[in-house]
Amino acid sequence: MTDTGSGHSLRGRLDYQPITQRRRLALPGNARVAVWTIVNIENWRPTGPMPRTVLPPPMGQPLLPDVPNWAWHEYGMRVGFWRFHEALSSRGLKASLAVNGTCIDLYPQACQAALDEGWDFMGHGFVQQPMHRVEDQKAAIADTIDAIARFTGRPPRGWESPGLTETDETLDLLAEAGIEYVADWVLDDQPVSLRTRAGEIVSVPYTVEINDVVMTAIQQSPSDEIFRRGRDQFDRLYLEGKDIPRVMAISIHPYLTGAPHRIKYLEALYDHILSHDDVVMWTGAEILDWYKAQAK
Template sequence: MSDQLSGNPAAGPSSRERVPYEPITQRRPFVLPDGARVAVWTIVNIENWLPQNPMPRTVLPPPMGQPLLPDVPNWCWHEYGMRVGFWRFLEVLRSRNLRATLALNGTACTEYPAACRAALDAGWEFMGHGLVQKPMHRVEDQADAIRQTVEAIRAFTGKPPRGWESPGLTETAETIDLLAEAGIEYVADWVLDDQPVPIRTRSGEMVSVPYTVEINDVVMSAIQQQPSDEIFRRGRDQFDQLYKEGATIPRVMAISIHPYLTGVPHRIKYLEALYDHILSHPGVAMCTGEEILDIYKAQGATRQAN
């Protein structure tokens, strides 16, 4: 079957057509550099929450259950992350000689230029994360929003992003096609494997680099409201299992963090503990998303048309 798809853009092909089922034990081998067992990549998410709009997430329910705008306490909850929490991330990663992938709303380049500049100076990869923090289903013109995001990152960094993570991992039936047409090479939205896998689009092939909804502080801290040390406990257990399996079939582990969640004082030491646990093991490749993409592509592991 060809890696290109056609059909009604509004309906689009099914997800199963885009990513045919292929067990991890029955595919072409994926190999990491120097025989590494696990590739670990960190995704730092910075977002533009519009003060005049309802907040994407909340830490405080509205008084008497009635939504109120502007939502000052919940907007400030997020804003703390950009003023304080982000800089804790920067130091945690810098002190361990680690680089992250910065998933950012395109408008964050102008709303939070100091944070973006610090990430650029630290050598982080920049990945598109929508124009503002809004589900793709609520974006009136997805193609234009993707174009504006790519151009904002290109203008700030000097090169367009190669990767994309949709706000809330949301995609309509045609989002993946629009991303491919905009030059995006990999996505983090399709959380369905421990290795990179190809996704068929109407203009060629996209790659899914394994992201995470489990080692993700939105899920742990904002939704499940787990204790402060959950990112360490769950992250350690995730890594240990992937490291054991990686002796025969290499894996990818993502760590997704947000400055307003893991960047707060009572959680940051547990992120440090997780990195120190991971770094105490040989055979680990600390990567960015685009580095994992390049490893995958260099092996010729992408699916070719029959």
């Protein structure tokens, strides 16, 4: 893969193509925006450091097990996930479930509820750790795909790396394993094709902006931030989508937006979006199929 002076091969994965200067895509019924929701469920191993923390260790002395921060996450799976399930199902919406492979056995009722609702299962690593810390990426990818395939009856078509992390080889390994789309590349409002040594893989637009890890865990925004920022994001994409269709992602985690003081703002965001005509509410796989059909 050609290096163009970036120091690595990322630029070699795709050509620069302004959204205003490419072949026009058309959503069904001339819709303006396709919106997809990504629900992330993860295995935070109690024996190790937590992927994120809400409570710093007393006197700056880390301790394992990290009971409060592990329990903070576990609340999301015991309670918060079910708030997501109700908010989506009551509105006739499906999500894409970004799931660690080990979560199939850890949280079977949540995975079954997602399967029963027809959600699109995406690989999200085998456990919750960055890809550059995975000893054998190829094996972890295969184990994740196998766990999802055994549970759902079909392998996942999409992948979201934990923390959106990739090494220079991750994309190639994903394509070789049969993954068709990824959510790690947050660089466009439309799907784009990425080059790999096993052919092309599609980047479906994901987000680090309308993402509760960023808004809540990192920026520590007020509880209503997902509604205020999500509404403004949607309104601009809807305006621009009249001429150039757009994709909007909403990325949520049960331990964050599933908290009692935040869930109503996610519901308000959905109700705002659903009050507009010319919008399709899709899963990642449905966006992939639309893009592939358009690209023919």
